[in-house]
Amino acid sequence: MARDIPIGNGQILVAYDTDGLVRDIYYPHVGQENHVGGAVFRVGLWEDSAFEWLPNGWERSVQYLDDTLVTRVLWTHPGKALKMCFNDLVDFHDSLYLRRITVTNLSNRARRLRLFFGFDFSISGNDIGDTAALRLEAGGLLHYKNDRYFLINALLCGRHGFDQFATGNKRRQAFEGTWKDAEDGNLGGNAIAQGSVDSVAALHINVEPEGAEIAWLWISIGKDWNAVQGLNRTVIRRGPARFFQRTHDYWRLWSRKEPFSVEGLPDAVMRLYRRSLLIMRTQIDRNGAIVAANDSDNIQFNRDTYSYVWPRDGALVAHALDLAEYPETSRMFFRFCAGVVEREGYFLHKYTPAGMPASSWHPWVKDARGQLPIQEDETALVIWALWEHYRRFRDIEFISPLYRPLIKNGANFLMNYRDLKTGLPLASYDLWEERQEVLTFTVAAVYGGLMAAAHFVEAFGEHELAGDYRAGAATLREAAIRHLFLPETQCFARGAMFPPDGGAPVLDRTVDASACGVFAFGMLPADDSRVQSTLKHLHAKLWCRTEVGGLARYENDPYFRENTQVPGNPWFVTTLWYAQYLIASARRRADLIPALAILEWTAAHALPSGVLAEQLDPQSGRPLSVSPLTWSHAAFVTAVREYQQQADRLPL
Template identity: 45%
Template sequence: MKVGTQGRIIMARDIPVGNGTLLVNFDEDYCLRDLYFPSIGKENQTDGHKSRFGVWVDGAFSWVSREWNISFEYVEESLVTRVTASNEKLGVALVCNDLVDYAESMYIKRLILRNQADREREFRIFFNQDFNILGSSAANTAYYDPDEKAIIHYKERRYFLVTGMRNSVQGIDQYATGIKEFHGMQGTWMDAEDGILSGNPIAQGSVDSTLSFTVKVPPMGAGKIEYWICAGKNYDDVRRLNKMILGHGLEHFTQRTDNYWKAWVNKERTEFPELPDPVEKMYKKSLLIMQTNIDKGGAIIAGTDSDISRIFTQDTYAYMWPRDSAVTAYALDRAGYQALPRRFFEFCYGIITQGKESLGGYFLHKYNPDGSLGSSWQPWVSDNHKILPIQEDSTALVLWALWRHFDRYRNVEFVISLFEHLIMRCGDFLASYLDDATGLPLPSYDLWEEKWGIHTYTVSAIYGGIKAAERFAEFFREGRRKRIYERAAARVKAALEKYLYSREHRRFLKTINPVKDGSFERDLTVDASTYAPFYFGVYEPDDERVVNTMHAIIDTLWVKTPIGGLARYENDTYNFNGKNAGRAPGNPWFVCTLWLAQWYVAKAKNLQELHEADRILEWAAKRALPSGIMAEQIDPVTGQPLSVMPLTWSHATYLSAVLEYMEKERRLKETEVAYAESRR
């Protein structure tokens, strides 16, 4: 994390590696910053603290950091990293591969060290471990285990074994455990900077550890260091994993993990005949990066970058937001990955059958990866009156995505298990949570979690959710419910047009709020989310109301700097430095810009019109980091990523936009061929 020149905190997470149980994130200094285990998004075992590694040679020492020349990338089509780092002063270059084994809870780093001097030199490679097990520095223990030749950190039911080898020989050359962040003691990482560790064998409380490996490297030659962390719930777990590594060798786990991800990302043999090469590469990178934020229990996590807690009232994005997760499940379904969305819908079923959710048929704000209710700032009362602290689009979009899942796979046995308690319960809520007089959904929070009211995006999503419930009812021959949902959807559509489309302004409005005299207070802010009426099926993409709205979005929200992109809405101040406000109404967001691409795709009537979306897809690929990581938003002047990264929602929207493009391209080509044949 660093603070920008205008005081903005700029998060920087790159090259995450994970397997649904263990996730490792790195920062721009190539420090290990987040380690989630045994759930993605829950129990950050570092609590965001830096675990460094550095090099000592010829009496000089340097921690690897942005002061080095570092390049972050992945091995092509894989969740194995390829990071290069060089330090001219030390005369050393590193080539590193990081991975989490696809099946076991092992993090592995393989490091090739190149001696750039014309003489043999002794190098000492130091690795510091700064665990805060169970998210706290209290009551941790770190000790050297001579049986495993490893440092072990533990607390309660969490164990982490750390060891490695140099030039294929296992063992640690130096180690130290010690107290950190207490009475002025900074930790054993400071002890490393003179090239010698104390050898202290055990420490308790707020502790860290450092270990080192020594290699002699010939002139202009290379040495190999391998380092790993085994994660488990007890000593036997980590000991077993360590024995597996020593028995099979790291090459075995590296190769099988690389093979697995290459097979996984290419299983559908998707072809990209008309799209530029960077778009195809970004598509595959997005698939892989999204996977790192998905827990094996089904929760799709918005983001796991812990630095956001420094500005986000000591909280993070490491939750399952039903909206973000539903659109991610939809993208994965379109890409042909049935298992991940299925686990997500099962996860939602577990939520909706307990607590207040089971009584009302709605989803609340956000959830932890174990299904428990996440933290929230949305109150249950306003002006001494009870309100529902919901974003109603979240409930609607779970149904919307579930219908698209079923429509693709027709897995009747799976969906019937959800029909009564998830589909009908949520469908009944959506169809009944309407104002009797207007047919509008009752007020709730908007998708940005900022405004209370009745919003075009929310109303459109509700229409899509009710139509999904209607289709399920029709399929399962629930005639009475089908008619209820059909009538409710018609009321919502009519109300959207009557109350949220402004003929005066020739566009859909962001938000309206009822007032006591029966009228509505209107928010005239141009908001990118008003694209929603076409996307959720209320109107066709070429409907005059949609076209007018999209033109207003483009004219008002396109960032008029060389960076480009669409801002969320007029005068958006979130993480915005206020400069260039005349050219930038806010920071460009990936999701908002990609909504524009989705509209170009949806309205295209020929291939030439379809290609209007090309520049948006290329823009997104260009504005991602070289590794493929997409942030939430970017600086409108520098293009620097801002806020959480990677953001699952950004990658999911990119995936959907590309898949919708390819599907539309196929249909247009088929139409052209049919037309040509009819003219013969």
């Protein structure tokens, strides 16, 4: 189930399902330690001796308030003449999750309602040794384990606390969960439970005919009792409305920090542009870790998640943020990279949000010989993105401490990790993490990384070294044209394997959208005939000929594939790469029309909340795999900014 709306502040991330119910809470790092793990925080309603768990027949709209990280989950039930709106947020500064509940009575009779809220925590990713308890001195329910504390409270009609509560056991022996206790409209009041536990609390809300009532619910989050109790007292003293308004205003200010509009771009595209920036921000930890995606449902697919930092994804996200004039955020990522890069100058496969090596399927040993289990494009693209950042902002004092560990060490690794016979990089794993060979995308990324490093060292006065890097990049480009360009199809191969005995290379002729890299990082210009023929070939072979459309990753891509009549499922990233080519190769504004169509296509296939998944079902257009994918939003922001730059410089 897709995560329709994420909210967060760089330390806390809360993600919701398509019904608008909480499914994930991460703390103290975005993407690390999920304290819900795909379980559900239920919402129930009791009236006139009848109980139901939502959504059960309720119509719902799951969106955001415009240009904010404040949700707008609207529940309506015409048969009940009742409407409820949940506006949730994570305070931009404090470790506080806050919900405003507006209940509107659409009938001409008074209503006596009971709203029930179920809290199904599995603290630190498991439900062993949790405690749920009522704390009278706080007026709320506390869930805790070790140094993770969650204090839940509410405010209604000037009175804080809950009207009913219960704690108990869940998913153990005969105990399905304490939430079952709510289904008769009354809670047992058990004050403490330990082990595998959950809790339920209720608010009794009286609503006048054709009137409305507002209630507040919040969770103070911290590492000990004093921290959560202190924050809880502050919310009670100041009032939750003040926290709500300040965070609402902060995100509107953040999303509109740089006035940006493009003549000819539809409102839907501009709305998705601003929404993409906000969603990208929810996936970035305060320490600079840019997490690929946070969707715990993916655990069911492979018993792992996307909640890691891939330096490649992060570099491309940071580049998008720089294009959008958010250098403060991208700087955090580059500092993160400087802290995790290996002494030899390369990056490992991926990292945890806290900056430790993450799980991997790339082996250190192959055919009884040691090897580096790396994706070399990750090292190259961090250097490339860092130069693009510096070229734009000229923040020399920021760059200075990164110069040796990140730029020079990384570039020296790229220079040395090469086959001296071919001039190409040694084999490494591809950006799709499925094969190990000499890849066109990796070659193009390494070219971009070496040229970026040449610019850097020249700026720092090391002219001879700059010449070496440029010569290495030139050799790389000529070798790519000589070994990887296929004259018979006029298209760059996906990659090749070069036998160690010097025999003929084994070319990987699979048509792969990653060949877009040949122009994306400067190895060849977009108007080069070989680039043009490659992109024409990619479009012919990989475009999904369905009503959905979009560009697949490569021929016969099996990942989440069900329809064998298409080359693979359409991905937002690959489709937007093709838009970037159309933008880069345009010579007058009319040439931008096909690229604009792809931007509109992207907006049309986003979820109603504005979330972009990794890929789409080619028949129904429903999201597949993780959602949101940070890279998808970054690719959209990048394409929009490049569209704007071209539109400004091109003649009519």
